[in-house]
Amino acid sequence: MSRVSSLIGLLILPSLNVAAQVIFPGAELLGRPTDHSVTINVVPNTAIEAYFEYGLTSGGPYLTYPSSGAATPLFTDANTPLVAVLNGLASNTRYFYRMVYRQSGAIPWATRPEHSFQTQRPAGSTFTFTITSDSHLNVGGLGNPLLFQQTMQNVAGENPDFHLDLGDTFPMDNVSTQALANNNYLTLPVLFTMLAGHFAFVFGADDAWLVFVAIAVLTALIRVFFNRWHAGRREWWIPAACVLAVVGLALWLQPEETVPATGGSVTFEQIAPVIAARCAPCHSGASPPLGVRLETREEIEARAEDIERQAVQTRAMPPGNATGITDEERRLIGAWIASSG
Ligand code: HEC
Numbered sequence: 001m002s003r004v005s006s007l008i009g010l011l012i013l014p015s016l017n018v019a020a021q022v023i024f025p026g027a028e029l030l031g032r033p034t035d036h037s038v039t040i041n042v043v044p045n046t047a048i049e050a051y052f053e054y055g056l057t058s059g060g061p062y063l064t065y066p067s068s069g070a071a072t073p074l075f076t077d078a079n080t081p082l083v084a085v086l087n088g089l090a091s092n093t094r095y096f097y098r099m100v101y102r103q104s105g106a107i108p109w110a111t112r113p114e115h116s117f118q119t120q121r122p123a124g125s126t127f128t129f130t131i132t133s134d135s136h137l138n139v140g141g142l143g144n145p146l147l148f149q150q151t152m153q154n155v156a157g158e159n160p161d162f163h164l165d166l167g168d169t170f171p172m173d174n175v176s177t178q179a180l181a182n183n184n185y186l187t188l189p190v191l192f193t194m195l196a197g198h199f200a201f202v203f204g205a206d207d208a209w210l211v212f213v214a215i216a217v218l219t220a221l222i223r224v225f226f227n228r229w230h231a232g233r234r235e236w237w238i239p240a241a242c243v244l245a246v247v248g249l250a251l252w253l254q255p256e257e258t259v260p261a262t263g264g265s266v267t268f269e270q271i272a273p274v275i276a277a278r279c280a281p282c283h284s285g286a287s288p289p290l291g292v293r294l295e296t297r298e299e300i301e302a303r304a305e306d307i308e309r310q311a312v313q314t315r316a317m318p319p320g321n322a323t324g325i326t327d328e329e330r331r332l333i334g335a336w337i338a339s340s341g
Helices: 003-016 145-158 178-196 208-230 237-253 268-278 297-302 304-313 327-339
Strands: 029-031 038-042 048-055 063-065 074-076 082-086 094-103 115-118 129-132 162-165
Touching (some): 129 145
Antiparallel strands (some): 048 063, 048 074, 048 094
């Protein structure tokens, strides 16, 4: 090549090679594998046109998707996933594919590296898969990019048929639409609702629904705080207000002191019919709930503290007051426990 033409090459190449300016935050991501298709997902930082080449041997010959290839390529806007479903594939087959793309309006096409995937194997055959979860990569301070890189290298080393990620690798904090944002605020309230059944203080209170609403609001506020934190704002009044509200809630929900219903002491004979009517329907027989049987005097006396906690203080028992225990009867049980010391 003459000196002039190489000089021209130097001047012209960078301006022709605009496709190189497209930045992809990651490789193509394959999902939804079936025995005849796979879905390719890729996000460019600028609007592009693209098509895919795929075939049975590395390096070609290739078919294209869409079948007309460069003539009618796919299109996507900046920062918007390009989604392509390679269809009509043979099952139990390894395919090689690569992406061909250019910035919208640019001339030359650029080719990304070739990768491969395996379509679904026949039922009953062995296969390899890998699982990751909660890498929290760009949630401030939580993720560890080096560790994640090592994890991905281990995954690649297994050469899995497919990989499951259980969540939070593409973090919920980087949301871009209102619907996503709403889900984000609902994360903790929903989590809380799923767990609430295990905590008597939530559903045992007189105004259980109010406790629930209060906690739902508080958990959503925590997300507001972290969302703003990730946006660079430190709004300490939010956690401060939450702490005050939780203290208030705890004071409101604290178990009442049990006041003896009668002046004198309450005997076992007085509470026995209450337990028999309100508790024994469930807590009897060969396999009572959590092994708590309340039929004989010994069984009841041995459980006095548990009974006080469940039926008098938190009112968690009977569940949903299935047997219609009255406040008077709860007080009676409390007084019996107090008088038996
Ligand atoms: C409708 C059925 C039903 C009735 C009536 C009922 N319980 Fe229960 N009880 C349960 C079930 C179910 C569990 C297990 C709850 C769980 O797994 O969290 C339980 C658990 C308990 C426990 C163990 C709680 C723990 O976490 O260790 C105690 C103590 C108890 N009940 C006491 C009572 C008393 C006292 C009464 C009567 C005032 C009563 N229960 C009435 C169904 C009942």
